[in-house]
Amino acid sequence: MRRIVNTAYISKIEGTPTGVWCTQFSVEEIMKLDIDALYAIAMEDTGRTIPPEKSPKAQRNFVEFLCDEYDIRHTVSNSIDWMINKITEATGSIKPMLSISSEYIKPPRECIIKLIERNIERGHSNHDHNKVIAFELINGGWSDKDISFVFKSIYNEPAGNWGWYTNDPNKAGSKITALRAKGINRYSCDKLQELRVCLGNKCSCR
Numbered sequence: 001m002r003r004i005v006n007t008a009y010i011s012k013i014e015g016t017p018t019g020v021w022c023t024q025f026s027v028e029e030i031m032k033l034d035i036d037a038l039y040a041i042a043m044e045d046t047g048r049t050i051p052p053e054k055s056p057k058a059q060r061n062f063v064e065f066l067c068d069e070y071d072i073r074h075t076v077s078n079s080i081d082w083m084i085n086k087i088t089e090a091t092g093s094i095k096p097m098l099s100i101s102s103e104y105i106k107p108p109r110e111c112i113i114k115l116i117e118r119n120i121e122r123g124h125s126n127h128d129h130n131k132v133i134a135f136e137l138i139n140g141g142w143s144d145k146d147i148s149f150v151f152k153s154i155y156n157e158p159a160g161n162w163g164w165y166t167n168d169p170n171k172a173g174s175k176i177t178a179l180r181a182k183g184i185n186r187y188s189c190d191k192l193q194e195l196r197v198c199l200g201n202k203c204s205c206r
């Protein structure tokens, strides 16, 4: 922001207030009012502030847009943190937002990404699959918010008491918190094959 809201504009020539206040407007006001009406409001120190509207969807759209700009391939199951990390790698200009050191981050393997996509498509998963997904994403450095988003996308219904996500998009499900606390490694390739999660010989996990 160029100016602090609800402060007077100072004339650069005179060094005195111009009578116009730095004023926030809602989108509705900008669309409905003409410039004279907007100025009339800005001539008074209204002291009002409009809280920003934070939209996870808008954030995701924006990050996906940046990925496209930098030719970073992404799917619905890539987390925002993952994409930001890729953008950081591509540009070297955005500060990483991951909370754990990148040395310990293992990007989710191909068959798990496919499992997530499959389960989102059929709107169903099971306890084993959920644990596979949860450990994979926790080990991948994903945030509670992004893990919740994946499980919510799979089930597409109110969270209930299952513990994989909550109705608060920023809060982890109780199971995720418990699994995180265990600090366990993600599933081995052998185990993934045993669970028939990994079916392809060409998968990166083999």
Ligand SMILES: [Zn+2]
Binding pocket: 109, 110, 111, 112, 192, 197, 198, 199, 200, 203, 204, 205, 206
């Ligand atoms: Zn695999």
